[in-house]
Amino acid sequence: EPRSAWCCLAWTLVVVTMNSLVFFMNLLLMFVIFTVVLLPTIVVVYFGFQCHSQVLHSAARYCKSILDDNSSSALIILGFVIMSPLIVVAMAIYCSLARRLRLLMCFQPYSRAVYKGVKWRWYEEGGLCSCAKG
Numbered sequence: 001e002p003r004s005a006w007c008c009l010a011w012t013l014v015v016v017t018m019n020s021l022v023f024f025m026n027l028l029l030m031f032v033i034f035t036v037v038l039l040p041t042i043v044v045v046y047f048g049f050q051c052h053s054q055v056l057h058s059a060a061r062y063c064k065s066i067l068d069d070n071s072s073s074a075l076i077i078l079g080f081v082i083m084s085p086l087i088v089v090a091m092a093i094y095c096s097l098a099r100r101l102r103l104l105m106c107f108q109p110y111s112r113a114v115y116k117g118v119k120w121r122w123y124e125e126g127g128l129c130s131c132a133k134g
Contacts, residue, residue, distance in 0.1 A: 003116055015108050022106040029103075030094050037090035041083045048075030 003011060049055045051063035052072035067075070098104060 012110070015110060019107050022103070026098065026103055029097070033094045033097070034087075034090045037093065038083065038086050041079045041086055044075050044082075045079030048072045048077075048079060052076070 002008075047067070049072075050058045050060070051067040053069050055072075057063075063072075
């Protein structure tokens with residue numbers, strides 16, 4: 001049975017707010033996973049650019065004693081080469097985690113706001129993250 005106009009508007013705001021929160025939680029989780037997985041690439045490229053004489057040319061001791069221009073260039077190239085497989089690994093980790101925790105089931109359909117008696121999607125599926133499933 002359809003809701004009244006004001007009730008529909010209020011439930012629409014609840015559903016939109018909830019879906020926005022779920023979206024930003026997924027985005028935060030993806031950001032954390034990508035940051036952790038891509039950290040070696042970030043570090044290698046950073047040191048390569050920091051110690052190269054034509055880019056930043058740092059006065060740090062390790063730049064003078066260990067890294068010359070050739071090794072800095074090698075670090076930059078290595079960092080960009082290992083970035084592609086690590087992006088695939090990070091995406092696979094996020095997708096498997098999202099599937100295992102059923103994060104996409106937390107998004108609610110718009111019909112939740114329009115019609116009375118529509119149950120929350122995760123309630124029908126056994127609870128959040130399937131914790132209530134027997």
